[in-house]
Amino acid sequence: MQVLNIVREGFQIANRHKRLVVALWLLPLLPAVVLGAMAASNLAPTLGQSLFADRTMVGDWFVVLMEFRSSPADALGPILGRGVVLMGLVTLLLQVALSAGIVDVLLEKESHYPFAIGIRRNFFRFFRTTLLLTTATVALGIACRLLIKGIFRLAEAQADGRLDVVGVGLAMVVFVVLWAPLDLAADLSRISAARHDHRKMTRGFIRAWWAVIRNPGLFIPMYLAFMLLALLLHAVYYALRSPWTPATVIAIIALVAAQQAVMVVRAYIRLGFWGAELAAYRSLGQPEWCRPKIVSEVTGHAVASGVPVPRAELDSAQ
Numbered sequence: 001m002q003v004l005n006i007v008r009e010g011f012q013i014a015n016r017h018k019r020l021v022v023a024l025w026l027l028p029l030l031p032a033v034v035l036g037a038m039a040a041s042n043l044a045p046t047l048g049q050s051l052f053a054d055r056t057m058v059g060d061w062f063v064v065l066m067e068f069r070s071s072p073a074d075a076l077g078p079i080l081g082r083g084v085v086l087m088g089l090v091t092l093l094l095q096v097a098l099s100a101g102i103v104d105v106l107l108e109k110e111s112h113y114p115f116a117i118g119i120r121r122n123f124f125r126f127f128r129t130t131l132l133l134t135t136a137t138v139a140l141g142i143a144c145r146l147l148i149k150g151i152f153r154l155a156e157a158q159a160d161g162r163l164d165v166v167g168v169g170l171a172m173v174v175f176v177v178l179w180a181p182l183d184l185a186a187d188l189s190r191i192s193a194a195r196h197d198h199r200k201m202t203r204g205f206i207r208a209w210w211a212v213i214r215n216p217g218l219f220i221p222m223y224l225a226f227m228l229l230a231l232l233l234h235a236v237y238y239a240l241r242s243p244w245t246p247a248t249v250i251a252i253i254a255l256v257a258a259q260q261a262v263m264v265v266r267a268y269i270r271l272g273f274w275g276a277e278l279a280a281y282r283s284l285g286q287p288e289w290c291r292p293k294i295v296s297e298v299t300g301h302a303v304a305s306g307v308p309v310p311r312a313e314l315d316s317a318q
Helices: 002-015 019-047 051-058 061-069 077-107 114-158 162-196 201-214 216-241 249-283 311-317
Strands: none
Touching (some): 002 249, 019 077, 114 162, 162 249
16 A cells, blocks of 8 residues: 555656656657757658658668668768767766756755756766666676576577577566666665755665665565556557558658657656655655765764764763
8 A cells, every 4th residue: 555655646746747747758859859850861862752762651661771771872870870879978968967857846845946956956966876877787787698698508508499588588587676776776865865965876876775675565566566657658559559550741740749649658657756756765764875974073983874872882982
């Protein structure tokens, strides 16, 4: 019941801040539009209204694209290479800035322009958490890749191709199981840092990760609920989309509108997830994970922040 209440409270928080849904929707859209415009500037002059390009209307878009990529007119290499990497980095920085503003808004502090204030206060410390999460993700990805390669070698030795599928599936499960607590820890440590205005992000990340590990009954159902909601959304869309190939301008516009509607709903689910994380954080007593250790002036030893020095230590020091 506690998890259901937290999920419901997360969507209630999202409903109070619907404008943030627009920001979450536009964030990945704008870089995609820029890259799409650059690609169109290369494709349109060559393909134009040709019969070759018309094959895309009957579902042969991949064949058309591959044949175009092998032609002298192709200039998509830099766009799909360096362009994608550059836009990925820009999107990452925008995501950090957006999360910095969103957390301050969701905390509902008594301040004017909380989104802008949140970006100013939180951007650099949130960026440090992003670097920690990225490093952990890369290390985990390398470990899972090694797991896949090991199972592939076993499949080759056993001459059993089914082991290849098992290896990929097992690696995906291991990755998700190990990465989900890291993802939660990153968000929860950011919430703690913004709530108490603390800056020890590495310490906060580790302590938030340990809190997630110690409370599986709270965080596992919550994470699964939002993950399944997102998967269900895309499964329904692709089930309705797959048998239909748009063949007119109106149909293409309708398809684009449907795609963006899915993105808006996904942004709403993402904001609800942020709200649920905030509700879970409050249910734990809003701990000060990102606060540094302090040194007791009485004993000279480091003690956990916010923890009083025991009376026995005071007496012995005296």
